[in-house]
Structures are given as C-alpha cells and as structure tokens.
Amino acid sequence: MHFFDRLADRIAVADSVVSVGLDPDPARLPEAVADADLPRWQFNRRIIDATHEHAACYKPNAAFYEDADGWRALRETIAYAHGKDVPVLLDAKRGDIGNTARQYASVLDDEDGPAADAITVNPFLGRDSLEPFLQRAEKGVFVLGRTSNPGGADLQNLELASGEKLYERVVHLADLWNDNGNVGLVVGATNPDELEEIRELVPDIPFLVPGVGAQGGDSEAAVEHGLADGVGLVNSSRGIIFAGEEAADRGAPEKFFEAAGKSAKQLKEQLNQYR
Numbered sequence: 001m002h003f004f005d006r007l008a009d010r011i012a013v014a015d016s017v018v019s020v021g022l023d024p025d026p027a028r029l030p031e032a033v034a035d036a037d038l039p040r041w042q043f044n045r046r047i048i049d050a051t052h053e054h055a056a057c058y059k060p061n062a063a064f065y066e067d068a069d070g071w072r073a074l075r076e077t078i079a080y081a082h083g084k085d086v087p088v089l090l091d092a093k094r095g096d097i098g099n100t101a102r103q104y105a106s107v108l109d110d111e112d113g114p115a116a117d118a119i120t121v122n123p124f125l126g127r128d129s130l131e132p133f134l135q136r137a138e139k140g141v142f143v144l145g146r147t148s149n150p151g152g153a154d155l156q157n158l159e160l161a162s163g164e165k166l167y168e169r170v171v172h173l174a175d176l177w178n179d180n181g182n183v184g185l186v187v188g189a190t191n192p193d194e195l196e197e198i199r200e201l202v203p204d205i206p207f208l209v210p211g212v213g214a215q216g217g218d219s220e221a222a223v224e225h226g227l228a229d230g231v232g233l234v235n236s237s238r239g240i241i242f243a244g245e246e247a248a249d250r251g252a253p254e255k256f257f258e259a260a261g262k263s264a265k266q267l268k269e270q271l272n273q274y275r
C-alpha cells in the first residue's frame with residue numbers, strides 16, 4: 001500500500017495527526033530502562049505502549065541510533081510500532097551522489113528486518129540524489145522544504161535571480177519530483193507565514209510539520225496548513241517522550257511513561273480542534 005494511503009487510514013483510526021518523535025537522548029533516559037539491554041529499545045517500547053493510541057506515526061531520528069546497538073534498537077522499534085499498526089517515518093535527512101544514495105535508500109527495504117515506511121531527505125544535491133528514494137513508490141519521501149531551526153533562513157530564504165526564494169524553488173521541484181505521488185514536504189511550525197505560503201504553492205502535498213512543543217512552534221498553523229486533504233503530520237519529540245521527567249525527578253518514576261501518554265493525547269486533542 002502507498003504510504004499516504006496507509007497514513008490516511010491510520011489518521012482515521014487514531015483520529016490523530018500526531019507524529020511521535022522517538023529521539024531517545026541517552027543522557028535523558030529514565031532509570032527504569034538505563035540498565036536494560038538495549039536501553040533505547042526498552043525506552044521506545046514503553047513510549048509506544050503509552051502513546052500508540054494517539055499516534056498517526058512514529059518518527060525516530062537516525063541521529064539517535066547511529067552506533068552498533070543503535071540499529072538493533074531501531075529495527076526492534078520499527079517492528080514494535082508496526083505490531084501496533086502505526087507507520088514509521090525514519091528521519092534521516094539523506095541526500096548524496098547516485099551510488100551512495102542507492103545504498104542509503106536500501107534502509108527502506110525489508111531485507112535485514114522490518115524497514116521504515118517513509119524517510120526524510122535533503123534536496124541540496126538535486127534530483128538524482130533522491131531518485132532511489134522516489135522510485136520506491138510505496139514509501140513516503142519527505143523533502144526538507146523550510147526547516148524549523150533559527151539558521152534555516154541562512155540559505156533557504158536566499159532570493160534567486162528569478163525572484164523566488166530558495167525554499168520556494170525546492171517546493172516547486174518537490175512537486176515536479178512527485179511522479180509516484182509519494183512526496184511530502186518538511187515545513188517547520190516555527191515559520192507559520194511560510195507554512196501558509198508553501199501550502200498555497202502546493203495544495204496537494206502532505207507536510208511533516210516539526211517544531212511544536214519543545215521548539216514553541218504554532219500548532220494551529222501546523223494543522224491549518226500542514227494537511228492536504230486531511231493528510232499530514234505534526235511532530236513533537238521531546239515534548240512527548242520526556243514529558244515525565246519532572247514527575248520522575250519529584251520521586252515518581254512510575255509516572256514517566258504515563259506522562260508521555262498524556263502528553264501525546266493532549267497534543268492530539270489540541271491539534272484536533274483545528275482539523
């Protein structure tokens with residue numbers, strides 16, 4: 001099944017557009033999992049148990065898994081999320097020359113265990129660097145459009161000779177690259193005006209909107225402009241998975257994962273007001 005059809009089904013079942021970011025910073029893992037074999041996997045398992053009812057998608061960021069045990073933790077996490085019937089978007093921001101890109105894209109194949117259903121990619125190297133991802137028609141390919149970080153404007157807002165901004169050009173290209181209907185765009189919630197403008201440029205492309213929660217982005221704009229025909233994702237990572245830190249610090253470690261569930265539910269309900 002094509003990723004966006006699968007995502008539409010999941011959004012309907014969970015009544016949610018929340019993407020739960022699985023960014024298990026080793027320095028912030030609670031004691032309950034810190035001594036386990038594969039702490040990140042044990043952490044994610046309990047986060048998934050607590051949040052899956054409210055999750056349209058899980059988004060593990062590859063940066064938190066790029067070591068020997070990390071890929072094992074990631075594979076277990078993907079399998080577990082699939083077991084709960086929730087799709088997984090691997091946030092890897094890939095983009096490289098052809099043969100390297102082909103290798104990167106193989107992370108989407110099931111040969112070594114369950115693979116992610118979608119991935120984030122960086123468009124800086126142009127179409128051929130993304131071709132191996134785009135050709136996997138059933139997989140979602142989210143192209144970085146306008147990122148949420150303060151330095152995003154350094155390059156993305158540069159004005160080209162044509163008068164277009166660089167991010168506008170990227171958005172236009174992403175639309176051209178969408179032969180298989182599997183392209184999405186990443187547009188941060190911290191730039192609501194640009195979110196609105198980009199939605200006008202590409203009415204039919206679903207967005208992944210990160211930046212609500214810990215980065216303080218605009219959740220109303222995220223929903224209003226992030227969805228295309230009801231399909232899209234609004235991501236929060238630290239705001240959900242570490243919501244229980246304070247309770248644990250106050251001597252209630254059992255509340256850690258419960259708080260993540262509450263936070264995911266709260267975000268779902270907040271976003272649903274605007275759907």
Ligand SMILES: O=C(O)c1cc(=O)[nH]c(=O)n1[C@@H]1O[C@H](COP(=O)(O)O)[C@@H](O)[C@H]1O
Nearest residue numbers: 061091120147148188210214215236237238
């Ligand atoms: O591609 C992304 O997901 C992404 C793009 C962007 O513009 N900004 C952004 O924060 N992200 C990712 O979204 C997640 C945000 O995490 P929190 O700020 O903890 O919610 C991290 O995994 C980021 O790498």
